[in-house]
Amino acid sequence: MKIVVVGNGIAGNCVAFGMRARSRDHEICMLSAEKVPEYDPCALPYFIGGDVSRGAVFRKSLEDYRRRNIDLMLGQRVVAIDPRARRVTTAQGFEVPYDKLVLAHGGQLFIPPIEGIRLPGVFNCKQLDAAEQLRGHSGRRAVVIGSGAIGIEVAEALHKKGCEVTVIELLDWVLPALFDRETAQRFEAALAASGVRVLKSEKVLAIEGNGAVAGVVTDKRRIDCDAVVVATGVVPDRSVAATAGVAAERGIKVNRHMQTNVADIYACGDCIETVDACTGEDVMFQLKHNAIDQAAVVVANLSGDPVSYAGAYAFARVHFGRMHAVSFGKSTLSTQCQLGELTIVEREKGSDYLRLIMKENLIVGGQAIGGFADYAGFFMGAMRRGDDFAHLRRSRASVCSLQNRYRWTQRLIGDITGLC
Amino acid sequence: MTTQWIASDPQRCTACHRCEIACAMAHHGACRPELARIRIHCFEDPAFNVPVVCMACEDAPCIKVCPVNARVRVINGSVVTNEDRCIGCRACVYICPVASPAVNPFTGQTMTCDMCADQEDGPWCVAACRTEGALWIDDGQRCSLQSTRAQADRVRSARYGASGARAHRKGRMP
Ligand SMILES: Cc1cc2nc3c(=O)[nH]c(=O)nc-3n(C[C@H](O)[C@H](O)[C@H](O)COP(=O)(O)OP(=O)(O)OC[C@H]3O[C@@H](n4cnc5c(N)ncnc54)[C@H](O)[C@@H]3O)c2cc1C
Numbered sequence A: 001m002k003i004v005v006v007g008n009g010i011a012g013n014c015v016a017f018g019m020r021a022r023s024r025d026h027e028i029c030m031l032s033a034e035k036v037p038e039y040d041p042c043a044l045p046y047f048i049g050g051d052v053s054r055g056a057v058f059r060k061s062l063e064d065y066r067r068r069n070i071d072l073m074l075g076q077r078v079v080a081i082d083p084r085a086r087r088v089t090t091a092q093g094f095e096v097p098y099d100k101l102v103l104a105h106g107g108q109l110f111i112p113p114i115e116g117i118r119l120p121g122v123f124n125c126k127q128l129d130a131a132e133q134l135r136g137h138s139g140r141r142a143v144v145i146g147s148g149a150i151g152i153e154v155a156e157a158l159h160k161k162g163c164e165v166t167v168i169e170l171l172d173w174v175l176p177a178l179f180d181r182e183t184a185q186r187f188e189a190a191l192a193a194s195g196v197r198v199l200k201s202e203k204v205l206a207i208e209g210n211g212a213v214a215g216v217v218t219d220k221r222r223i224d225c226d227a228v229v230v231a232t233g234v235v236p237d238r239s240v241a242a243t244a245g246v247a248a249e250r251g252i253k254v255n256r257h258m259q260t261n262v263a264d265i266y267a268c269g270d271c272i273e274t275v276d277a278c279t280g281e282d283v284m285f286q287l288k289h290n291a292i293d294q295a296a297v298v299v300a301n302l303s304g305d306p307v308s309y310a311g312a313y314a315f316a317r318v319h320f321g322r323m324h325a326v327s328f329g330k331s332t333l334s335t336q337c338q339l340g341e342l343t344i345v346e347r348e349k350g351s352d353y354l355r356l357i358m359k360e361n362l363i364v365g366g367q368a369i370g371g372f373a374d375y376a377g378f379f380m381g382a383m384r385r386g387d388d389f390a391h392l393r394r395s396r397a398s399v400c401s402l403q404n405r406y407r408w409t410q411r412l413i414g415d416i417t418g419l420c
Numbered sequence B: 001m002t003t004q005w006i007a008s009d010p011q012r013c014t015a016c017h018r019c020e021i022a023c024a025m026a027h028h029g030a031c032r033p034e035l036a037r038i039r040i041h042c043f044e045d046p047a048f049n050v051p052v053v054c055m056a057c058e059d060a061p062c063i064k065v066c067p068v069n070a071r072v073r074v075i076n077g078s079v080v081t082n083e084d085r086c087i088g089c090r091a092c093v094y095i096c097p098v099a100s101p102a103v104n105p106f107t108g109q110t111m112t113c114d115m116c117a118d119q120e121d122g123p124w125c126v127a128a129c130r131t132e133g134a135l136w137i138d139d140g141q142r143c144s145l146q147s148t149r150a151q152a153d154r155v156r157s158a159r160y161g162a163s164g165a166r167a168h169r170k171g172r173m174p
C-alpha cells in the first residue's frame, strides 16, 4: 500500500512514523512545502526570544526519515488532488500516485487586508523561515498585531530581545479566545508591569514606510516602529482539499475515523474541523496535542483498527515574565450562546486568580492565574468525567477510598473552591 | 518492556514527609522538600493523605503539550524533563491530571519521578517508607520499546539506559 502524506508538520509526521512503527511493508511518502525536517511551531517564539537554540526546534532529523524508510520530498507544495486517478500534483510539477492519502497540511497565517502588509519589516511567526527572519531582525521598536497566545509569546520574545513592544488588539481585552475579561485584565497588569504597551479596542488601518516599516497607523494613533509582527490567527487551507471535492466548512470535515467524504482520503491536524470531547459541538482548536491524537486515530484506521476519535479539547497556557496562566474548556464568550445559563465561580488570593465556568453544577471551562493554575489538571479531570458538584456536596463526608480513585481529587477541588 | 512506577496506598500514609526529604536528597543532595518530586496532599475531616508522584502515563499528555519537547519518555519507561530544553512554561504541570511535575524553585524548570535511575539501590522514597509501606514499586502497563525509543531523547536514554532498569529490580519491595 502506498501512503502519501501532504504536509510535514506534527500531524503528518505522527502519521508517517506511526504507520512505519506498525508495518515495514507500506510505501510512505511525505510531501512538504517547506525544506526542513519536522519541527515544532510551538517552540518558535522561544527560538525568537533565544530561550532555545535552532536545533532544539526540530523534532526529527533527515536521518530519521532515511532510517525509517520514509520518502520525504522537500519543497513540494501540493496543489491538486485527483481522487479518480489517485494522484496528487505539486506546484513544482511532480505527480505522486497514492493508495491512501492523508491531508495534514495545517493552517495558513491569516493576513489581514491592511495597506503595507507586504513591506519589508513585516514579520510573522507561523513557520521556521519566518521565525528565523524575525530572530535575525535587529530593530528596537516592534508592534505585534493580535494578542492571541502566539501574539503574547512573540511579544515576550521580542521584549526579551530588548525591543520596545506594543501589542494591538481589536477586541476589548487580550487573549480573547482564552480569557474572559476579568482574567485578561489581571494578565494585562503583568504585561504593563514589564513595560509592554497594550492597546485594546484598536484597529490597525495601515502599515507605513518607504521600502521598510516605519510605523503603524491605527484608528486612534500612529506608532513609530521598525518591525511589525502579524499574529492574527491561523486559518485552515481548504484550497487543496477542494480540488478533490473534499467537503469543508471552517476546516476539512472528517468523521470520527478521520475520514473525509472522499474515499481513501483522510485528514488530521490543524486543517480539520472536529468535535469537542466534552460538548460534542463542532470546533477548530488547532492545538498540538489534538493534532497528535488525531494522527494516532488515522494510523489506527489505516492499519485496519476502526478506532474512533474521542474529540478535541481546548487547553492553553500563557505566561509573561513571572505570571503563569492557563485556560481550558469554554470561556464565557464561547459558551453563552451554546450552553445557556452559566454560573461563574471566582477565587482570589493575592495575585492568584481562579475562574471556573459552570453549567448546572458541571465544570465546562476555566481560567486560572498563579497558584490556582497548578490545579488545572484536577479541574479538567472533573470536567471530562462530568462530575456533578451538587451531588458531591451532599456526599462530602464520604471517605476517599481506593474504589473511587478520583474522590481525593474531588475533595481537593472542594477545598480550593468550596464547591463540595 | 514494562513501565514501572511508584504506587501508593493512601490508607497507610501518615504524612511523615520522609519520602519528600529522601527524594530531595537523592536528586539534589539537599534536605529541602520543595525540591522533591513526590508530594503529599493532606486532607482533614476525615483525615486522608495522598502521596502524589508521576505515574508515567502510557499516553502521557504532558509529552504532547510541551512546546519545546522537553518531556520525554526515557528507556526505563519514566517520563522526565530534559533540563537542557525546558523553558519552564508549566504546560506539563497544568495538563497533568494530578499536577505531578514539581517546579524547581531555583531554575523554574519542572521535575518528575525518574525512578531514581541514577541511584544504585532504587527509589529512595520507597526505602524511606519501609515502615509504613505506603509506597512500593508497581509494574505498569506494557510500554513498547518502539514508543519509548520514538520519544526518548537520545542523550537521556543513553544516560538512563540499562543501569536504570537494573536499579529498579534491586529496589523492588518484597
Ligand atoms: C507560533 C506558534 C505557537 C504555537 N504554540 C502552541 C502551543 O503552545 N500549544 C499548542 O497546543 N499549539 C500551539 N501551536 C499550534 C500547533 O503548532 C499546531 O496545532 C500544530 O503544529 C498542528 O500541526 P499540523 O501538522 O496540523 O500543522 P503544521 O504544523 O502547520 O504543519 C503543516 C505542514 O504542512 C506544510 N504544508 C502546508 N500546505 C502544504 C501543501 N499544500 N503541500 C505540502 N505541504 C504543505 C507546511 O509547510 C507545514 O510544514 C502553535 C503554533 C504556532 C504557529
Ligand code: SF4
Binding pocket: B053, B054, B055, B056, B057, B060, B061, B062, B063, B079, B092, B095, B096, B097, B098, B099, B100, B101, B112
Ligand atoms: S507528569 Fe502527569 S501527565 Fe505526565 S506522565 Fe506523569 S502523571 Fe502522567
Ligand code: SF4
Binding pocket: B065, B066, B067, B068, B069, B070, B071, B081, B082, B085, B086, B087, B088, B089, B090, B091, B092, B093, B109, B110
Ligand atoms: S515546563 Fe518545561 S517540561 Fe513542562 S511543558 Fe514547559 S517546557 Fe515542557
